[in-house]
Structures are given as structure tokens and as C-alpha cells.
Amino acid sequence: MAATPQRSNPKPSPKTPNPSPALPPTPGTSSLRRSIRLLSSPKTPIPDSCPADRPKTPRSKRPLLPIPERFSPVTPNPPESKRRRRSAPEEPKKTRASGGAERRRVYYRKVVYDGGEFAVGDDVYVKRREGAESDAEDPEVEECRICFRVGEGVLIECDDCLGGFHLKCLKPRLRKVPEEDWICGFCAAEKTGKEVERPKPPEGKSLSRTAKEKLLSSDLWAARIESIWKEPDCIYRAKCRWYIIPEETAAGRQPHNLRRELYRTNEISDIEMESVLRHCFVMSPKDFKEASNAGDDVFYCEYEYDIHWHNFKRITDVDDDCEIVAAGKDEDWNISNDSGCDTDDDSEFEEERNMTFSAQKYKSHDMAANSRKGRIFGLQRIGIKKIPEYVRCHKQTDLEKAKATLLLATLPKSLPCRSKEMEEITAFIKGAICDDHCLGRCLYIHGVPGTGKTMCVLTVMRNLKAEVDNGTMRPYCFIEINGLKLASPENIYRSIYEALSGHRVGWKKALHHLNERFSDGVRVGKEDNQPIVLLIDELDLLLTRNQSVLYNILDWPTKPHSKLTVIGIANTMDLPEKLLPRISSRMGIQRLCFGPYNYKQLQEIVSSRLKGIDAFEEQAIEFASRKVAAMSGDARRVLEICKRAAELTDYRLKQCLQSTRHSCSVSNSAKGKDIVGMTDVEAAIQEVFQAPHIQIMKNSSRLGKIMLVAMVHELYKSGLTEITFEKLATVVLSLCYSNREALPGYDTLMKVGCKLGESRVILCEEGTKHRLQKLQLNFPSDDVAFALKDCSELPWLSKYL
């Protein structure tokens, strides 16, 4: 929490509350809203005090719970005299309630302060200097950089200098706002290296800077409010996380930084609400793209900047990942706080526990990164010192786009060809959750790898979650476990228990707790009453000798109050039949088969991903899907083949490009062949499906070839597949003798044999058996004949094949 020493700039210190802060500048209540980035600046002033007009940004990470109406503020009113000019805190959210509030902090979720409404999770401008005059003036409307007047038609923003220009002031005039990036004439000229004189403002009128400009020239700060509270002495304070402009990072501004780019730091400090100016909007890349006309105070934030280690990291929605584990905890906290009737001891205890917990984390001897306790510890160090340029500035070609969409990791927007199965799963889960007293709900899903089993279930779960969020469905708890990622089958108890309760215990204890919970109906908390959906991927890995793990897990759903639903996924279709009858009777009732895709479906999968990208020939996709459908029907396989084909084309093109660059000759194949054709797909298929043994045979050493031929020869003669080394050596020697080859020694032959055995062209026993070693061809003799028939090095070999 302490302010970090790394930032040399003075900052409102959290430790010393400012005794007499300057009067907070009023963001003129009647001033104009921001000029809109691409559209016309409004002529009529919109009162800033109306919070409803503010563009709503979906940027807050934790969804704010709707403020309950019934909830009456229980805060004791602070003495009126001490509140200065601010309006009363409205709708206090989290309160510590009742007596003795003078000594405690009172937390709010939303505060109306100086006419602005600030909520937790909002982004705000923060004053950098106390009482600096320039901060006080806060023009909300941008002036045109040419005529220096406000309003009067559409302003367009330069993407480079961020200045606003009237469409009509530009030379030549622009009719309408262009779709793509636009750079003003001054910047364009500057880029070509010319001296540019920008129009100066008329005499007597200084160019007033907007808050955005001040921020970008580091006269203001931006921050995100993490929490707001009122001190016992009635000063409103907030904990906030700072944003930083590229110039202030160790790497400095890099050429690929956007003008409006900010970095989120991991520095958090307390500030007084006094120093908060007003709202700004820091958005993720996706939101930023959509928010084309959200005003001037919009910023772009893609990376987090670690101020201790000076490195960058992309921001993702962390919430998504910890959901499963942390959901219980979060919910818990909110519920207990929302209920509004807890005593303050309770919440204080909660916080204290939290504090000690985190303190333990740091103080405990085990700060290692790989033991789970320290998971938070040290991971922040990973980050890149400088964002590599190619990440940003790289313009993707069609081929590269195609490669990206063909990645297995990219989840398609829709799952083609699996709607029936998805419906079935949805119906099953809905039935299991909505029905209160159903018993033994268990679904077994089987199908060969790469038919979308897990993906379907996860998609269904995502859809259902949306329904839960909409309130059309009861909330439930979803646990996902992969059998192959468990160290031993018994560890599944541990994983389940941890997912349910957040505690880590040994598997025996976990089993005991789970048994208690599911069989005997012992409930720990209220939220435990939620139905549970348990997804076990690779179910067959849970088989133990006495199959007790599977039995336990499949037995719980049959218990009256367990509210447990199990979905098992495995490859084999007859897994229930292989199990003990008491298990298969619990599991084998409801099954869902994911058949291998046929070629049409595969084709649809690939083309649905490649929609809008012109990179593949139609027949090429069909060829690949037909081939894969004939072999396995594995969607992953066909995607990989297509990706590989794209890679091969890309490789060829780039090599071509290089060679033309070197020789300056126009190669005829470079043009018109930049889409993936049949030959590339064919090559990719070859690589995937064809064993490389023929090539290895063709390129093996001279003696190796003779040896292989001798083996084939001997196989034809005797009909036995196995041959001892002594016999083989005699054959090889006689072959060599009759064809005037140099006679090899026995030990040399042995070495050659072992070499071949190593690459599994032949199967052989270990060399220590010497002449008793048994050898055998690993591939059909026809393959050897095919490979060595017309060998230029040893033409006589074909006689013996």
C-alpha cells in the first residue's frame, strides 16, 4: 500500500492527510461535454451534473451489484458542519454500521462528490499538483486547431497529434469523416521531414489545454478507483490504481504506442477524493474500437506495467480464470456484506483474516513460486521489458490471418455441426439443475479424439452462465476436472473439494468431507445449496484397481440431497461395460455419442473459420477434409493440416521473396500463387500421415541397404520373419562376395544393424547378444523393395528383391 519509491514524482501522500487542501476546482457544471471524437461537437451544453448522460463503459471488471432499494443507509450521519461543499454521500454501499463509527472507516461503493458521481471501478483524472492554477481551468470542449473556435460543425481528430479540426477548415475540405485513420496535414508534412508552422491562436487567446492533453503531457494523472471510504475524521479517501503514460515508463514512448495509450500499473495508493477531478474512460482494445464517439476522455489500455520490474504484460480478464476457485469466496463476501445486518465485528474480522492471510503469504517460509501458496508471489516479475514492435506494427497478410484462425486455440464463434449434441447437453443440465429431487443424474459422453466433446460441454456451460446472469436460471456451481492432469486418481477428491470450498487438504480428508456433504447432507454454508455440475474429462484415467474412485463419484449423485450432476467424457464407447456392474449401472444409462465428423462437416468447420479470408482454394479444403474424414474424422487433425499447408505456402512465398530480393529477378511463381493450393495440402497430408521410413531407407548407408536387402532376400527364401545375426551376416557376406563389394567385418555389420534398429526400420534385440541377436523387418518387405529398387549407388540390389 505504501507509495513506491520508484516514482520520483510527488504524489498525494497517503500517510499525511493534507490539512488544508485547496478548494477542489469545480468542473464547471454548465460547461460543455467533451467534443466528440468523430462526430459533431454539441452546440448545446449538457449539464455535467447529470450522471445519466455519461457514456456507460463496460470497463469495470467486477460487475457492480445493483444497489438494493430496500437497503437503508445505516451510517450515522457525519456532522454536517464538517462536510464542506460536497453533497451527501448517497447510497452508501458497504457499511460497518451501528455504533462507534467515528473510529472506523466507512466504505462506500458509490459517492457523489463535488457534483460528480464516483463509483468503485471508475477511472478518473487526478490532480498532480496541489492548487496549480492551470489545473483549475478545465475546458471541456476542444477548439479547432485552425480557426480556434468552439463548436460550429464537425470536428475531426488527427490520429497523430490528437488535435481537433473542423471539416470545413481543412484544406482541402473534407465532406465527411473518413472511415480509416486520418492524419492532419501538419503531421503528415512533419513526417516527411518538412518544417511546419502550425497556425497560432489569435492574439490574446491562449490555447487552453484539455484534461486529456494535460494527462498526456504528464500534468495530470489518471487512476482507477479501487475502493472509497470515509475516514473517521470525515475525509473522503479512495484507494486507486494508477495509470501511466508511455513517456513515464522505463522504455519510454515507443513508435508503436498509440497517442491515447495508457498503461495500467500495479501501484496502488490512497488519495483524497479532493484531488479527483472527474471521469475519464480507459478502455480495453475491444471496447476502444467500439467506442468511436465516446468523447475526448477515452484512453486505450492494453498492457499492465510493473513499476518495480519495469516490464509489461497484457491484461486479460483475470476474473474469468479464477472464477471456478474464487467464485465461492467472492460470493461469500458480497452476500455477507449485502445482507446489511452483520455486526461490524464480523466484517472487521473478515478483513483482519484477509490481512493476516496475505501477511502469512509473504512471511511464510514458503515463498517459492511453484508451490501454490506463493502463486501470487513472484509472478508479477514475468513481463517484457519492452513491447516488441512486431506485435503492434505487423500488418497481417491473408495467409497469416488464416493461420491465426486455424489455430486450435482460437475458439470459433459458433460450433458448426454439433447443434444436436449441444441441445441434448443443455437439456440434460437444465433438467438436472431445475429438477430438485432427481437422482443419479449422470451423462457419459464418448467419441474419438478431436470431435469436440469438451468444447461442446464448455460452450453449453458458457451459454448457461449467460442465462444465469440474466436471471432466467438458478445459479449453479461448475467444476471441471481433467483425469490426465491429476497426479493420481485419488487426487480428484482433493480437486473437487478445493473447487467447492477453497481449502486444500489431503485426499483422504477431502473424501471424508465430500462424503459428509453429499451422502449425509451436511451443509456448511448457505451457498452450498447450489446444484453442482461436475465435468470429468478423460474419465477412463480414474480407473483404479478396485474402481473405488469412480464408484464414489458416481454414487454421490444418487444420494437424495447431493444435487450433484456428473458429466464424464472419454474416448471409448464401451467404458461402462468394462467397469464393475455396480458402476456401469450408475453411469451407463444416459449416453451421448460424438461420432467422427464426415468430410462435409469437416469442410464446414474449416470454411466457417476461414470466412472472409481469401487464402485457401476451395478444393484444397475439400481434399484435406476428405482425407482426414477417411482416416479419423478428427477436427483437430484437419485444422492442423490446413494450418500446416498455410505455413508451407507462407514459407515458400517468403523464400521466393528473399530470392527475388537477392537476385532482383522476377520469379514467375511469386504472383498468383499466394493462396494455399492442392500441392501444399498434399505436402501437409504427406507429412502427417506418411511414415518417413521410405526416405530413411533410401538414404541409409551402403551397408545398411545391403543388410535390408539381405533380410528381404532371406525372408522370401525361408518364409521366417525372424533371422539371427549370424545367419544374416553370412547372407550379407555372400551378397557382397558375389557382387564384388568390400567384405565388411562382423562388428561393423553389428553396428549397422543396431543403427537400423535404433530408428526402428528393423526390430532387433540388444547388441550384447552378438551372433544370437534376432532381427526382424519393421515394415512390409514391399516397402523395402520400393525404396531400394532403383538405387543408383548399388544397382545390383534389385536382383535380390
Add this chain to the structure above:
Amino acid sequence: MVAAETALAILRTRLSNPTFAHSHLKSSSESNYSKLKFIVSSSIAEACNNSVLLLGPRGSGKVAVAELVLEDLKAEHADEISVIRLNGLLHSDDNCALKEIARQLCLEHRLLFSKMASSDDNSQFMIDMLRECGLAHKTTIFVLDEFDLFTQGKQRLLYSLLDALQTLTSQAVVIGMSCRLDADQLLEKRVRSRFSNRKLLFIPPSADEMQRLIEHLLYLPKDSGLPTKFVTEFNSRLSNIISDKKFKEIVNSISAVDGTISNLLTFLFRAVSYMDVESGFLMMENFKSAELCMQKQPKIDCLQAGASVLDLYILVCMNRLEIKERNSYNFTSIMKEYKAIHDAYKTSDNYAFTVCLRAFEHLLDQELIGFVDSKGHNQSIDFRPVRLLISSRELYEGLKSNPLSPAILLKLFDHESYK
């Protein structure tokens, strides 16, 4: 003198460094180097995951090429690559491999590593780290040497590794290397389905490439600080040797056994080591003696020079017993045979039982003969069944060329088997 020694040092460093031999193949677009580099660098630049298998016989330069690629990429993207190296011989156990991965990840990112962490923790840590690294635009490259050995057991490691690659945030490349051609067939279905099936085949160089490689390896560079006169003299002599027909024959006979690059390097290293420092130049004789050295036949050599008369007697007796189609015999029956020969031909070589036993043990140690089965250690040596481990032809050749061997043995051998 000094120049010759420096030249020798230069050549030796080159020859003992496999990456140097492969570096001359860099430029061609067909080489595995540029293919592998394209795969890895494109997955760095495009932030995607990839897995590739390098297949080829031992000594064909899989590791060397991979190292070369990694080195170059490290130079290009200094901060963005971390390499995790695992070897199937050391880490085929899943838990131990996960621990090793965690250890190397910690080392790479200067985090604290705990030995006590359970394997669940470690695998979770790996997944977290992959995610974090992906977010920081860092690529993690897993190099799995002896890939086929990772396929023993449940393949949990490969599964969790390849499954972690299926997420969008991670950014990793798995490079597997194996000398088994069927390495990808060893993968379990569900693991293979996640594996992206890129295969690069390493095949031994052709005769032309071999020639060029030798030139690349042995010609002294102009800018090495050696006197120019010496360098030109050295190189011109060398080119005479290389264009010699005899030299080509030598190289052919070396590559007839094993055409891989590492075998060639061993051969050249030997040749260079035979170089006469006094004259300071490589001679044809050096290559000849190196070839002789490479084509040693230890068993025949042993019979020719190392075997005593009694050893030969015992071997011949065993051979006689095998010809009599006695599948199982032991030291006692060998002694009986020995006595029979002695009685029939009245040889002068009559040794006591204990002396014979010593010779027998000596042969066992040399693995010219061996026990039929490995069990039965508690049985005394003279009753355990034994077999001859050299073929009769080898024995015959050995007898013929051994100066000590009594004429009677050769006669016996001739008499019994070749008439």
C-alpha cells in the same frame, strides 16, 4: 610450428563443435535449419503455439540444428524466449519432468523454487507460467530430447503440455527429437490428436554435400591470424588431398558404414589428431590411419592378438560341441571335450582344471562367450550353461591369423566343420 599448433587448435575446436558443421547449411532454403527457424520464429511473431518433431538417425544433427536455431532466435529476440530443456533419459517420469520444468522456469525468470511442491502444484505452476509468459509476449520453447522415452506410461506430461498449448494466451513451442521414426505413433490417441504433427526428417548428407562439408570443416580461414603463406600452403595441400581419388574411397568406406555427420566428424577428428605438428600439414597418411582406426574389429583383433592358446582351445571345444548339436553345455562338458581332444591328439598343451577355469572366466569377461540365461547366479560357474558369442567364421579367421595358435587346432577346425 606455432602456426601449425594454432591451426590444429582451430580445426579441433571446429570438429568437436557439432553446430559448426551444421552452420554451413544455414543459407539454403531446403535445409532443416531454415524450416525449423521459420516454424519457431513465425510462432513467436504470430503468438501462436506449435509443436514439431525432429526425426532422424543418431548423429544426424537434430540437437545441433535445434541449438543453432535457438541461438539465432535468442540473438534476435533477446528477452522474449525462454528455453526449457528436458531429456527423456533423465525425465521420463512425469512428476520428475514437471518438477524439472518448474525448476527451469523459476531459474529462467528468477523466481524462488521449492523442491517440496507437489506435482499438481508444479503442473498448475507450469500452466500459470505459460499464461503469464504469453501475456508478456514471451515464448517458452520446450526442447524434449529422446522424445520417444516420454511416451512411456500415461503420457501425462505430454498431455498437459500439449493441452496447455490449446489455450489462446499461451505462447509456446514444443520441439521433440527422436531417433525413432515411429515416435509420433507411440503417442496415445488423445495426445496425438493434440500434437500438431509437424515433422522434420534429418537424413544423412549425400556424397556431394559430404565433400562440401569436409571442405567447410578443414580449410583454414584467411582471417584467423595465421600467416597467410602458411594458410595458402595448407589449403592448397589439402585441396590436393581432397581431390585425390584415394581420399574419396576412404570417405566412401567410412560413410558406407554410417553416413551421418557425427561419424564424419569423428573420422576427421582422428585424422586431424594424427597430424604431424613438425611439418604442420595434413597428409594422406593421416586419413588412412584414421580410417584403419575407424574400422577396427575388436573381436577378431582379440582372437588374433589377445587370446592365449588355452583360450583358443576352449573356443574350439565349444565350437565342436555346438556342431555336435548340443544345445546346452557347460564348463564341465567343455572340459570333457578338451580332455578328449588331448587324449586323441596327445598335444603338449595340457593344463590343469583350475587354469582352464581361469581362462574360461577370462573369456566370459571378454564376452567372447556368454551364459545362456542371466538368472541362476547362485549356481557355480562350471555348471551354468554357456554359449559361444562369436560365429565360427570369425573363430576360423582368428585361428588362422593368430601366430600362437597350434596347427592342430586349425586342423581340427578344418576337419570338423569345413569338410
